[in-house]
Amino acid sequence: xxxxxxxCNELIEELDLWEGTQEKSWFKLDEDGNVESGFVEQIFDDxxxxxxxxCGATLFHVEEEAANFLRGIRSRRPxx
Numbered sequence: 001x002x003x004x005x006x007x008c009n010e011l012i013e014e015l016d017l018w019e020g021t022q023e024k025s026w027f028k029l030d031e032d033g034n035v036e037s038g039f040v041e042q043i044f045d046d047x048x049x050x051x052x053x054x055c056g057a058t059l060f061h062v063e064e065e066a067a068n069f070l071r072g073i074r075s076r077r078p079x080x
Contacts, residue, residue, distance in 0.1 A: 005057065005059070020047040
């Protein structure tokens with residue numbers, strides 16, 4: 001099923017899903033002034049964005065709302 005993106009009005013059948021992670025690294029200069037860096041940890045945040053694959057607009061942050069949108073059910077308006 002294809003639905004209209006409420007931002008660009010293009011027909012789409014999927015959304016791009018972005019799940020938030022951040023990586024913490026260290027960054028320094030060695031004795032010769034050369035850059036060194038290394039991985040410390042990866043942090044997951046709760047933010048998820050469902051975007052139109054054509055215009056890139058963020059339409060939803062909740063999976064159920066995104067799924068209903070793709071089903072053609074518009075229970076709530078997409079985020080502005």
